[in-house]
Amino acid sequence: MQKPKIIHWGIIGLGKIARKFAQDLLTVEHATLYAVASRSRDKAHHFAQEFDANIAYDDYSALAKEPNVDAVYIATPHAFHKAHSILCLNQKKAVLCEKPFAMNLEEVEEMISVSKRENTLIMEALWTTFLPHYQYLINFLKNKTFGKVLCLEADFGFKSTHGLDSRVLKKELGGGSLLDIGIYPVFLALSTLGIPKSIEADATFFTNGADSSCEMIFNYDNSKAILKSTFLKKTPTEAIFTCEHGVIKINTMFHQPTTITLLQNGIEEHVDFSAKTFGYNFEIEHFNQLLRDHKKESDLMSFSFSKDLIATLDLIRKKINLNY
Numbered sequence: 001m002q003k004p005k006i007i008h009w010g011i012i013g014l015g016k017i018a019r020k021f022a023q024d025l026l027t028v029e030h031a032t033l034y035a036v037a038s039r040s041r042d043k044a045h046h047f048a049q050e051f052d053a054n055i056a057y058d059d060y061s062a063l064a065k066e067p068n069v070d071a072v073y074i075a076t077p078h079a080f081h082k083a084h085s086i087l088c089l090n091q092k093k094a095v096l097c098e099k100p101f102a103m104n105l106e107e108v109e110e111m112i113s114v115s116k117r118e119n120t121l122i123m124e125a126l127w128t129t130f131l132p133h134y135q136y137l138i139n140f141l142k143n144k145t146f147g148k149v150l151c152l153e154a155d156f157g158f159k160s161t162h163g164l165d166s167r168v169l170k171k172e173l174g175g176g177s178l179l180d181i182g183i184y185p186v187f188l189a190l191s192t193l194g195i196p197k198s199i200e201a202d203a204t205f206f207t208n209g210a211d212s213s214c215e216m217i218f219n220y221d222n223s224k225a226i227l228k229s230t231f232l233k234k235t236p237t238e239a240i241f242t243c244e245h246g247v248i249k250i251n252t253m254f255h256q257p258t259t260i261t262l263l264q265n266g267i268e269e270h271v272d273f274s275a276k277t278f279g280y281n282f283e284i285e286h287f288n289q290l291l292r293d294h295k296k297e298s299d300l301m302s303f304s305f306s307k308d309l310i311a312t313l314d315l316i317r318k319k320i321n322l323n324y
Contacts, residue, residue, distance in 0.1 A: 007288045008034040010069040010093070012060050012084050013076035014047045015167075017098060021073055022051040024280035031288055037063035060084060064091045071291060073125070074098055077167045078174030079324070082107040085122060089114045094121040096287050099187075100179050103324055105311045112303050121290055123298045124306045126187060128255045130282035133273040137241075137260065140248060141192055146264065147244025149193060152225040154185035154254065157213075157235030164208045169231070174324060176210035178203070178316060182229030184255040186312055188239055189218050189225040195308055196220055203320035204232070211322055 009025060011018050014036060025033055033053045038044040041058040048056035057063045064072065064087045071094040074084045082102045085095045089111070101124040102108045115122040128134050141149065157177075162168045169175045189196070196218035203214040213230035228235065239250040246264035257275035261268055290298055297303055317323070 004030040004288075005292050007031045007291055008068050008070045010035040010037065010063045010066060010072040011047075011053075012037045012063060012072055012074050012088075013080075014038040014043055015075060018047075018073070018075040020278045021075065021280045021284075022047070022053075024277045025284055026051065027277050028281050028284050028288070031284065035063050035066050035069055060087060064088045064093060069093060071096060071121075071287065077170075078179055079103055079172065082111055085111050086114050089118050089120050089122060092118060092120050094287075094291055096123055096125045096283070099124055099126040100174070100183055100313065101306050101310055103174050103179075104314050105307060108307055108310045112307075115296065119296060121287075121296050123287060123290070123301050124309075125283060126183075126301060126309075127280055127283045128184065128187065129191070129301050130286050131257055131273070131279050132275075132282070133250065133258055133260055133271070136271065136273070137248065137250060138191070141241070146241075146246035146248065146262075149223050149241050149243050151223060151242040152189055152193060152227075152239065153242075154188050154225070154239040155228040155230075155235045156181040156184050156237050156255065157228065157230035157233055158237075159233055160231035162231075164206060164210075169206060169208065169210050171208055171210040171324060176206075176212070176322070177229040177231045178211050178214045178313065178320075178322065180229075181231075182214050182216075182227070182316075183309070183313065185225075185227035185229060185239070186216070186316070187309060188254070189227060190305070190309055190312060192241070193218070193220055193223060193225060195312070196225070199312070199315055199319065201316045201319040203322065205322075209322075211320065214316065214320060216316060 035055040037057040044056035072088045074097040198219045200217040203211045216227040218225040239254040241248040249261040251259045257279040260271045
């Protein structure tokens with residue numbers, strides 16, 4: 001039997017998430033980290049040395065042109081996702097771009113357009129989609145084991161220690177709670193309940209104009225989603241689906257590998273999904289298979305869904321008067 005093609009990866013932007021991605025990439029068979037790029041030459045060399053990459057660049061364009069790279073993971077700040085994705089697509093490099101895909105729907109549509117023009121794969125790296133516990137949830141809800149969902153409550157919050165000039169809180173870079181962490185509860189509602197009939201939203205703001213917290217209600221015909229993101233305090237960061245005949249709860253840190261609790265007729269059942277990695281390996285494996293199958297779009301993280309997600313975030317921003 002022929003061995004699968006080895007996928008040679010590049011990473012642009014070498015921050016905290018890129019480190020976790022690189023560490024999990026080491027656990028994926030038939031894949032290797034070939035090149036990394038940072039604006040800092042020292043940072044690129046140290047990162048390459050730590051994760052055994054062949055080449056370190058201090059120029060993103062040079063990595064995009066590297067002939068031995070098959071796929072590039074974009075992990076730069078939100079405001080640069082479009083430019084760096086298109087930079088790579090124009091060199092026929094498959095792109096896995098960290099969430100949020102870009103700053104708004106217009107940018108996302110441009111990225112997808114370039115992907116189609118260049119006939120080159122691009123996918124939003126919303127890693128939760130590919131985690132085993134989340135796929136279990138999607139199938140559980142689809143089977144209507146507990147009947148229809150009546151209410152979803154999901155939160156994501158922690159007390160931020162970042163300064164107002166940090167990437168996380170810098171408004172012009174897409175910083176603030178909504179795009180950074182609020183995207184996860186919003187993603188949860190869209191992927192389980194669909195596009196809402198109407199949205200209510202309210203927010204608080206830091207002195208630099210970035211949102212410090214955002215509370216949202218998604219209204220559906222026969223259900224609703226109560227969602228929250230905040231940088232002001234630690235919250236349970238869990239998701240609770242109250243259904244007609246039971247409750248499904250994704251336990252704390254619902255967006256990463258975790259456990260699920262099923263509650264029906266006073267009986268609790270705990271489903272464990274033990275992961276020995278951060279969980280990025282699942283999206284990497286999915287993306288690698290898309291490449292090997294010569295696919296240009298993911299069936300699990302489709303262009304249509306990414307557009308719905310960013311359009312919903314755009315609408316929420318409009319309601320809370322948040323402009324980048």
